[in-house]
Amino acid sequence: MTTEPKPRATREAYGDALLKLGAEHENVVALDADLAGSTKSGKFGAAFPERFFNIGVAEANMMNMAAGLAISGKVPYASTFAVFATGRAFDQVRQSIAQPRLPVRICASHGGITVGEDGCSHQSVEDIGLMRMLPNMRVVVPADYNQAFAAVMESYRLAGPMYIRTGRPGVPPLYGRVPSGLGSGADVLKQGSDISIFACGIMAAKALAAAAELKKRGISAEVVNVSIIKPIDVDTVAESLSKTGCAVTAEEHSIIGGLGDAVSEVAVEHVPVGIGRLGIKDVFGKSGHPDQLLEEFHLTAGHLAELAGLVLQSKGC
Amino acid sequence: MVAAAGSGHPGGSLSAADIVAALYFHVLKHRPQDPKWSGRDRFILSKGHGAPVLYAALARSGYFPVNDLINLRKIDCHLQGHPDMHKTPGVEISSGSLGQGLSVSIGMALALRLDKLPGHIFTLLGDGESQEGEVWEAAMAAAHFRLKNLTAIVDANGLQIDGFTKDVMNVEPLKEKYAAFGWRSRTIDGHDMKEIIDALQWSRTGEGPTAVIAKTVKGKGVSFMENNAGWHGKAPTREEAELALTELRGAKTPGKGSR
Numbered sequence: 001m002t003t004e005p006k007p008r009a010t011r012e013a014y015g016d017a018l019l020k021l022g023a024e025h026e027n028v029v030a031l032d033a034d035l036a037g038s039t040k041s042g043k044f045g046a047a048f049p050e051r052f053f054n055i056g057v058a059e060a061n062m063m064n065m066a067a068g069l070a071i072s073g074k075v076p077y078a079s080t081f082a083v084f085a086t087g088r089a090f091d092q093v094r095q096s097i098a099q100p101r102l103p104v105r106i107c108a109s110h111g112g113i114t115v116g117e118d119g120c121s122h123q124s125v126e127d128i129g130l131m132r133m134l135p136n137m138r139v140v141v142p143a144d145y146n147q148a149f150a151a152v153m154e155s156y157r158l159a160g161p162m163y164i165r166t167g168r169p170g171v172p173p174l175y176g177r178v179p180s181g182l183g184s185g186a187d188v189l190k191q192g193s194d195i196s197i198f199a200c201g202i203m204a205a206k207a208l209a210a211a212a213e214l215k216k217r218g219i220s221a222e223v224v225n226v227s228i229i230k231p232i233d234v235d236t237v238a239e240s241l242s243k244t245g246c247a248v249t250a251e252e253h254s255i256i257g258g259l260g261d262a263v264s265e266v267a268v269e270h271v272p273v274g275i276g277r278l279g280i281k282d283v284f285g286k287s288g289h290p291d292q293l294l295e296e297f298h299l300t301a302g303h304l305a306e307l308a309g310l311v312l313q314s315k316g317c
Numbered sequence: 318m319v320a321a322a323g324s325g326h327p328g329g330s331l332s333a334a335d336i337v338a339a340l341y342f343h344v345l346k347h348r349p350q351d352p353k354w355s356g357r358d359r360f361i362l363s364k365g366h367g368a369p370v371l372y373a374a375l376a377r378s379g380y381f382p383v384n385d386l387i388n389l390r391k392i393d394c395h396l397q398g399h400p401d402m403h404k405t406p407g408v409e410i411s412s413g414s415l416g417q418g419l420s421v422s423i424g425m426a427l428a429l430r431l432d433k434l435p436g437h438i439f440t441l442l443g444d445g446e447s448q449e450g451e452v453w454e455a456a457m458a459a460a461h462f463r464l465k466n467l468t469a470i471v472d473a474n475g476l477q478i479d480g481f482t483k484d485v486m487n488v489e490p491l492k493e494k495y496a497a498f499g500w501r502s503r504t505i506d507g508h509d510m511k512e513i514i515d516a517l518q519w520s521r522t523g524e525g526p527t528a529v530i531a532k533t534v535k536g537k538g539v540s541f542m543e544n545n546a547g548w549h550g551k552a553p554t555r556e557e558a559e560l561a562l563t564e565l566r567g568a569k570t571p572g573k574g575s576r
Contacts, residue, residue, distance in 0.1 A: 029431075053427065053462075054331070061420045061454035068424020071402075071410060076424075092451075095414040100402050276328055 010148035011109040014166050017152035018107075019076055022048045025156060030077045030178055032068055033059045039079040039109040056156040059084045063092035063104070075156060081115075082108035082124035086131055098134040104162075105155050106131075111141070111165040112252030113280065113297060114202065114290040121122040123153030123285035124236025129257020130162040132230045138162040139230040140182065141259075143204035146175040147182070147227060154181040167252075169290050171202050174225065185228020192222030195308050196240040196247040198202045200226050200259045203250035203278075209301035214308055221308060232262045234270065241271040246315045248308045249274040252299060255279035275313040278304050318369050320558035322390040325398070326547040330370040330534040332474035333441060341374040341438055349379035352406045358436050359409050359425055363418020364443035364472065365399040366550070372396050372405070380407035387514040416449025419443065419469055419510070426467045434571050437521055438467045445477030447488045453498070459526040462501030468520040469495070469528045472507065474535035476546045495528035507531030538565045
């Protein structure tokens with residue numbers, strides 16, 4: 001008899017992987033802006049106090065300090081909530097991290113609306129878009145604890161700036177063990193022939209559930225977990241689009257600027273087919289329990305299956 | 318240089334010229350043939366629009382040919398309108414968006430301390446730039462981390478694009494503000510070479526960060542540019558440039574400004 005695996009938050013994986021990196025590499029340093037307990041960077045801080053810098057409530061200063069550390073040979077991990085990392089400090093990230101191509105790892109937690117009760121001021125639904133706009137920036141959205149752990153471990157070896165988005169609540173496991181890395185950043189979780197579902201973050205598990213629901217209706221859906229939103233794996237996305245001829249995307253982010261747009265861009269340039277985008281429909285979030293919010297903003301397996309059905313109806317038009 | 322480019326920032330370059338000259342030709346420990354030498358001091362131009370004076374100092378130090386200077390801001394030249402660390406040897410960090418250099422310097426100073434390297438960081442800010450809130454986030458952090466290997470130099474020329482700093486948004490008293498944030502601070506005449514060098518050498522001593530408020534004249538050395546905000550971001554014509562160079566060449570040893 002097996003017990004149901006426990007949901008774990010991707011931010012927990014960040015804290016655990018960062019601690020491991022710190023033990024393995026002397027040049028790993030970490031910064032936080034008074035949210036070390038929430039982002040989980042505090043674990044690193046407790047183990048390596050001389051390499052941990054809590055900057056206080058000053059995100060702009062933190063990002064530029066990370067840049068200075070990176071120039072000087074350190075591999076800095078800077079964390080705060082996604083809304084502050086990308087919005088509050090956008091110009092600092094642009095001018096002093098992205099343009100100079102510095103290996104700063106911006107590991108932002110509390111992405112999306114599942115921040116919950118804190119409401120729209122703390123719910124980032126624009127961060128993927130903001131970071132995706134920046135030249136040189138790698139944008140990563142892991143789907144579960146194991147993938148997030150792999151993303152953080154792998155980040156140490158990669159050149160250039162990187163944005164890794166993690167979330168607040170526990171998410172069900174998708175990967176049975178920690179993968180060796182993210183690979184191309186587009187994993188086909190389930191093969192299918194009628195429609196492609198591209199999902200990231202917490203929506204990857206819901207995409208599998210939506211595919212199961214579609215199967216009951218005789219629809220064969222292919223599910224692709226896109227963990228690297230930029231640079232997106234054009235070959236895998238285009239191949240899936242060619243096979244199925246239509247797609248839906250699913251993300252805990254605005255339908256503008258995120259995964260939906262990234263997949264649409266591939267379609268427009270390589271395989272022009274019909275695409276439906278499931279996401280936050282160009283509005284701000286609100287307070288509530290995360291599950292209530294997911295229902296309210298239609299980020300459920302049921303809504304995803306419904307959208308897939310609508311896209312399939314117009315397939316070929 | 319700026320005249321040939323047809324655009325640029327002559328006023329704030331001239332106000333900082335004596336400070337930058339003191340740094341590159343007397344204060345900084347650096348090796349122009351080995352720009353990444355680990356034992357070097359670092360100069361950070363936080364007021365990135367002062368790029369022309371930095372480029373002149375780098376060229377005269379031997380980082381790249383002096384002849385490059387005439388191609389400032391040209392499409393195929395490495396000398397960008399604002400400093401780019403990947404294009405120009407000797408530029409430590411890209412800058413241009415104001416208020417960020419002091420924070421970057423803190424990161425560098427912490428890294429040098431972790432690596433037990435002897436280098437000292439000298440960061441040049443404008444007084445107008447000091448209106449950016451991030452400067453004060455950085456001021457707080459540098460004192461908090463007791464960074465004795467960090468010196469902030471404020472090129473306090475009293476002017477910004479829209480007019481006198483005291484009219485647009487008063488930033489004074491800068492010396493007292495830095496002192497209140499926990500820095501050692503001193504005000505000097507930013508055109509008196511002895512005072513500049515004394516202050517910068519003094520800043521290497523002590524147990525925390527040091528601020529040197531250098532009172533300067535925007536457009537220093539060119540009669541028609543001095544203390545005129547109109548020359549913040551405007552290139553002189555060829556005739557104006559020739560007149561300016563004649564005045565600058567005829568200048569006595571940098572000394573008391575016409576403040």
